[in-house]
Amino acid sequence: MIRITDIRERTISLRSDIRNSWISFEEMDTSLVAVISNVIRDGRPVVGYGFASNGRYAQGGILRARLIPRLLGTSPDELADSSGDNLDPERVWSAAMRNEKPGGHGERSVAMGALDMAVWDLVAKIQEQPLFRVLAGRYGKEPPDERVFVYAAGGYYAPGKSNDALADEMRHYLDLGYTHVKMKIGGAGLNEDMDRLEAVVNAVGSADRVAVDANARLDEPAAMAYADALGPFGLFWFEEAGDPLDFELQRTLAERYPGRLATGENLFSVMDVRNLLRYGGMRPDLDVVQVDPSLSYGVVEYLRILHALEELGWSPRSCIPHGGHQLTLHVAAALHLGGNESYPSVFEPIGGVADGRSVVDGYVGLDEEPGIGIERKGKLWTLCQELSC
Numbered sequence: 001m002i003r004i005t006d007i008r009e010r011t012i013s014l015r016s017d018i019r020n021s022w023i024s025f026e027e028m029d030t031s032l033v034a035v036i037s038n039v040i041r042d043g044r045p046v047v048g049y050g051f052a053s054n055g056r057y058a059q060g061g062i063l064r065a066r067l068i069p070r071l072l073g074t075s076p077d078e079l080a081d082s083s084g085d086n087l088d089p090e091r092v093w094s095a096a097m098r099n100e101k102p103g104g105h106g107e108r109s110v111a112m113g114a115l116d117m118a119v120w121d122l123v124a125k126i127q128e129q130p131l132f133r134v135l136a137g138r139y140g141k142e143p144p145d146e147r148v149f150v151y152a153a154g155g156y157y158a159p160g161k162s163n164d165a166l167a168d169e170m171r172h173y174l175d176l177g178y179t180h181v182k183m184k185i186g187g188a189g190l191n192e193d194m195d196r197l198e199a200v201v202n203a204v205g206s207a208d209r210v211a212v213d214a215n216a217r218l219d220e221p222a223a224m225a226y227a228d229a230l231g232p233f234g235l236f237w238f239e240e241a242g243d244p245l246d247f248e249l250q251r252t253l254a255e256r257y258p259g260r261l262a263t264g265e266n267l268f269s270v271m272d273v274r275n276l277l278r279y280g281g282m283r284p285d286l287d288v289v290q291v292d293p294s295l296s297y298g299v300v301e302y303l304r305i306l307h308a309l310e311e312l313g314w315s316p317r318s319c320i321p322h323g324g325h326q327l328t329l330h331v332a333a334a335l336h337l338g339g340n341e342s343y344p345s346v347f348e349p350i351g352g353v354a355d356g357r358s359v360v361d362g363y364v365g366l367d368e369e370p371g372i373g374i375e376r377k378g379k380l381w382t383l384c385q386e387l388s389c
Contacts, residue, residue, distance in 0.1 A: 001084045002126070003076040005045065006036040007068045007115075008387050011058040012051070014347050018156035021186030021217035023055075030350065031058040031111065034388040035118040037087075039126055048122025049374045049384045052114035053294035053323045054347045055265075059111035067096045067115055086126045092119050093300040105268035109297045116298020117327050117372070125371040131327075132366055135334035139303065147363040148332045149339035150353075151211065151236075152176070153324055154346060155183025155200065163196055167203035169345070174204060176344055177359030180236055185226065186214035194229055201233065213239040216266065220249050227257040237262040237288055245272075251281030262288035265322030268296040270304040277312045284314045288338070292322040293331055306335060324351050326372045333366055349379035 014028040031052040039046040052059055071079070074095040081088040096115060100108065124131040136144035152173035155166060170181045183200050185193040201207045212235060218226060223241040230238055237260040242249040244266035254261055261282065267273055273291060276282060282289070289309065293302040306316055317338040321328040324343035332340040342359070343351030353364050354376035367373050375381050 001076050002080050002086055003038045004035060004071060004079065004087075005038050006034075007071060007118075008034045008036070009060055009063045009068070009114075010383075010387055011060055012349070012383055014054055014350070016346060018158050018346060019187065020156060020184045020213070020215040022215050028054065029058045030054060030056075031060055031063060031114045032383060032387055033063065033114045033118040034384065035115070035122050036388060037122055037126070046122060046125050047384075047388045048118040048120070048125060048371065049388075050114045050117025050119070050121060050327075050372075051294070051325075051350050051380075052110045053292050053325060054343075054350065055322075056107075056110045056295055059107055059114065062108055062111035063115065066100075067111055070098055071096050071115075087119060087123050089116065089119050089123060089298075090300055092116075093298065097297075102271075105272065105296070109268035109301075110295050112297045112301075113292075113294040116300055117294055120299055120327075121371040121374065128370050130330065130366060130368055130370060131372050132330040132333040135299070135331065139335065141335055145333045145336060147365045148329055148337075149320075149362055150178065150329075150342040150359060150364050151180040151182060151320075151339065151362070152178040152344050153182045153213075153341050154344070155181065155196075156346065157184060157187045163199040166196055167199045170200050170203045170210075173344060177361065178342070178344070179362030180209045180211065182211040182213055182236075182239070182341075184215065185212045186217035186222075186241075190222075190225055190229060193226075197230075197233070207233040207235055209236060211236040211239060211262070214241050216240050216243050218242050220252065223249060223253055224256055227253055231258055235259055239263060239290070240265065247276060247280040250276070251279065254281035254283060254287070260286050260288060262290055262320070264288075264290040265292055265295070267291055270301060270308050273305050274308050274312070277309070277314065284312075284318060287318065289314070289319045290322045290341075291319070292328065294323055294325070294327055299327075299331060302331065303335075326354065326374065326377070329353065329364070329366065330372060349377060349383065352377075 239262040324341040
């Protein structure tokens with residue numbers, strides 16, 4: 001019978017001097033989790049690793065006080081699948097979330113997302129398959145996508161960063177193989193942001209290859225002013241103009257802005273997403289849903305979110321998750337999503353694709369490394385080894 005022998009967590013730094021329209025990342029960190037099993041391969045226990053994406057800070061308190069003790073206190077037969085040789089992630093999820101009330105998603109969902117990622121990494125390693133193949137096989141999505149569209153997210157505000165430097169950054173992403181880029185807006189005046197946008201459009205050669213992200217900074221008058229100024233550009237998308245739960249603002253924006261809208265990275269549950277699609281004016285033939293599994297209770301809840309989307313007439317191809325990390329890349333390939341965010345220059349050590357893996361014409365392939373492939377990211381793998389030794 002498979003058994004979890006230990007679960008460990010630590011806080012790791014994602015610190016940098018960049019900022020978006022709302023926050024600085026000078027104090028940013030995240031939780032790193034190791035789930036250690038009694039399965040022995042090559043003389044060592046098989047270990048699954050996970051982390052809590054980026055942008056919401058580490059959640060060690062919730063992990064240590066509630067989620068980890070519940071799992072370690074649950075009998076192995078309640079966590080195992082029907083064979084007894086592997087974990088059942090849905091059973092693990094239910095055990096960790098036992099005695100938790102509905103609602104209150106902002107911090108608990110992040111802690112559960114990190115733990116869920118580690119469990120899926122472990123499950124796939126025990127099956128000796130990459131996670132994207134495990135997920136595709138379990139949920140009837142075979143064959144999985146062998147490559148995934150990715151766009152380069154960057155364009156942050158930083159001290160002394162000129163428009164020329166911003167343009168050089170975006171040209172660098174094109175040199176890396178990306179075809180589409182994203183930049184931040186809302187953290188400067190409208191006129192200054194339009195100057196920044198024009199510099200980026202000139203650098204990449206076409207506005208329809210540029211997305212902009214306001215990170216929920218704008219109130220309704222400002223959102224409409226930006227919509228009017230951005231509309232003529234024909235951008236790739238306009239992301240998260242206002243508060244993530246202000247569905248009325250989102251609905252009004254959809255009526256006013258002719259292009260594609262994107263939002264959802266700060267929605268953390270299936271009910272949040274249902275309400276966005278019911279009341280936020282989102283258009284299933286045009287707009288993008290960006291829920292990040294690692295911030296929203298993990299893959300188990302994300303599967304529920306995809307089911308809710310399909311019930312409301314949305315295709316999984318309309319989903320391009322936030323996060324820019326390996327878990328979302330596997331989920332995108334396995335469940336036929338529309339793509340994945342990518343961070344080629346920020347949020348080390350968790351951001352970006354595996355070391356040595358290249359982006360070609362805006363797409364990236366996945367490795368056949370069992371699990372998520374954290375072992376293929378050198379700096380992250382060093383931290384994981386320190387955690388599980």
